[in-house]
Amino acid sequence: MKALPLSLLLLSGAAMADDQAILACRTMTDTAARLACYDAIKVGTRAPAAPVAAALPARSKEENFGMEVAKMREESPKSVSSTVVGNFAGWGPGSQIRLANGQVWRIIDGSEAVLTPARDQKVTIERNMFGTLFLKVEGSNSSAKVRRVQ
Numbered sequence: 001m002k003a004l005p006l007s008l009l010l011l012s013g014a015a016m017a018d019d020q021a022i023l024a025c026r027t028m029t030d031t032a033a034r035l036a037c038y039d040a041i042k043v044g045t046r047a048p049a050a051p052v053a054a055a056l057p058a059r060s061k062e063e064n065f066g067m068e069v070a071k072m073r074e075e076s077p078k079s080v081s082s083t084v085v086g087n088f089a090g091w092g093p094g095s096q097i098r099l100a101n102g103q104v105w106r107i108i109d110g111s112e113a114v115l116t117p118a119r120d121q122k123v124t125i126e127r128n129m130f131g132t133l134f135l136k137v138e139g140s141n142s143s144a145k146v147r148r149v150q
Contacts, residue, residue, distance in 0.1 A: 080103070106146060125146065
């Protein structure tokens with residue numbers, strides 16, 4: 001049975017990542033760039049991996065709205081306004097709504113709304129004081145709890 005702990009110790013040594021590369025990734029504020037940085041770290045070597053963050057396009061705070069981690073919420077806008085692409089007549093549970101700004105949001109509260117059909121309907125995604133995101137349709141009382149999926 002003593003061979004097992006020794007083999008685990010040897011395996012864990014081979015799985016060590018470069019500490020400097022990990023510390024460099026931790027300093028990145030852009031979520032996608034930070035993930036790409038971590039993914040680029042070579043496991044089992046002590047040679048630092050080349051940073052990938054420079055190759056990724058910079059994203060504005062508005063483009064990252066709804067995709068940030070909790071500590072980044074302080075820096076992000078409180079809301080984003082756009083229009084729903086094409087005809088829009090409401091939603092049902094689990095519906096995905098694509099906005100003109102390229103963002104895609106999913107209804108996550110099981111709600112549904114039947115609205116007067118409109119083309120390029122203006123909507124706002126707002127964050128409440130607890131960080132929950134809601135889609136609000138201009139000109140109606142309808143709103144739904146949403147999560148950004150793209």
